[in-house]
Amino acid sequence: MKRTIRAEDWSDTDNVIQLLEQPYTPVPVMTNGFDTRTFAAQDQFAVWREAGTNIGIIDRPGAEVAPFRAAVRNYYTSTLAYSRHRAFDPSSLDRGDRHTAAVEVEAFAIQYRVSGTETANGFATGRYFTGGDIRIVDLSHPLFSVNPTYDNIAVIVRKQDLVDRVPALDRLHGATLPAGGMTALLRAHMVSAIDGLPALSQREADKLSDVTVEMLGAALSSATIPGIMEAEELDAPLLKAVRLCIEQHLHRPALSPDFIAHAVGVSRAKLFRVCRPFGRPMELVRHKRLQRAMALIRAARTGGRPATVTEIAYMVGFENRETFSRAFKAEFGLSARDALQLHLAQARTHPTHPAHPDPTG
Incomplete structure (x- = not known):
């Protein structure tokens, strides 16, 4: 990979040679996250709830000081955010009008449910999110979900990056992609992306995000989603x-x-x-x-x-x-x-x- 040499570095030949011989260290992909199990048991749920304040109201059955095992890891490129959330204890998320009004987000969360099944949600489809599903969530809309446990991989993509690729974009909130070849390919891509991102540089992650957007566009535009074709x-x-x-x-x-x-x-x-x-x-x-x-x-x-x-x-x-x-x-x-x-x-x-x-x- 080429190095950028500043003008002042050319003051003497030896200095330039030393610079070129130094190993180049790419800037790693931007990331953050945590695991509640690194905190004291009585603080675990409070930490998780506080981290989700800007998303919605996170609640749980039972005592607040009971252990709550969960982990999150986020990766950021110039156009996308990739995320993996795991919760090993029951919880609920209520993202109401107050949250959507306070934080204007013109983006979709494309969620792949690796494991776990919802027991309630606020979607009109009547379908609960379960292992193997890919669901589309419009983050400008309210959201309610109750889960005993779950493992989710999500890609957050701006609407402007999908509008030219996906018809019926305004009708996708809450839709689950049907089983099929493109859905299977998208699942595999999301898993390999989240697993491979820790080893990528920021530049490589940006190139990966271009591929991800194309994959999302292909999968969403080719899907026959009930309630859309009929209209x-x-x-x-x-x-x-x-x-x-x-x-x-x-x-x-x-x-x-x-x-x-x-x-x-x-x-x-x-x-x-x-x-x-x-x-x-x-x-x-x-x-x-x-x-x-x-x-x-x-x-x-x-x-x-x-x-x-x-x-x-x-x-x-x-x-x-x-x-x-x-x-x-x-x-x-x-x-x-x-x-x-x-x-x-x-x-x-x-x-x-x-x-x-x-x-x-």
Whole structure:
């Protein structure tokens, strides 16, 4: 790994050689945590409860001074937090409106339950978190959970890092990922990440977090979660409004998901959910732009000077000809230049028969 040599280090050759010969020690990943068993038995629960003050109200059955065995370890990268919580005695967590209002957290906790089963929670799904499950918790929402014992691995990820990857983001709170290949891969990744982080440098941990975000996006976007798919038929009027907005503003190079969401009056997350049949909003925009470009090519007349490929590209919102040409060929299997020349040749051969019917009759 390369060292950074300061200008003043070049004052003499011997000094530089000594610097280069010194072993390089990477900055270790940022971490914190503790084990209550290192405290006196009567203080163990008080320590655990105090550590969770910013999360919610932690309670337990029985006397507060009774032993409470639990441990937590957190690792922090530039974009994610990884955490492992273990509690070997019963407890409950109540994260109410007071906590969510006091600490605004626009993030999700993706929780993998290694072992243990809830006996109560505040989710409407009616399902208790149990060993092998991966559950999605929106940290801006209240949370209630009761557990005899548990072992959890969690990844805390900002909503902004998932919104472009996951449709129906605003409906995921409390959802449990269904069994399947992607869920199994995500479980394995979370375990290997939490086990491997202690040996990583901060730079390596940051690279790992990029992989984790991609894994989360793939697993969450591919999951068919009950209660989400059933609602899609309700989105037909909204999809019609989205299509109309795109068609009216195709000429704008700056047409973006934020612009469309604002124009039709929905959240960015809801826009992505509505556009899911087409992939992402910008894929729908791209498709509409190319369809409009083909319509302009077919409308070109042989009399006078027809529009050039570059002009057509700008008319449908592409910022340069090269990007437009690549997209056009990928969509239709021939270049825009060839499509235009073919149409003009056909128009000259059959001047009284347009290459496409006039939709206005």
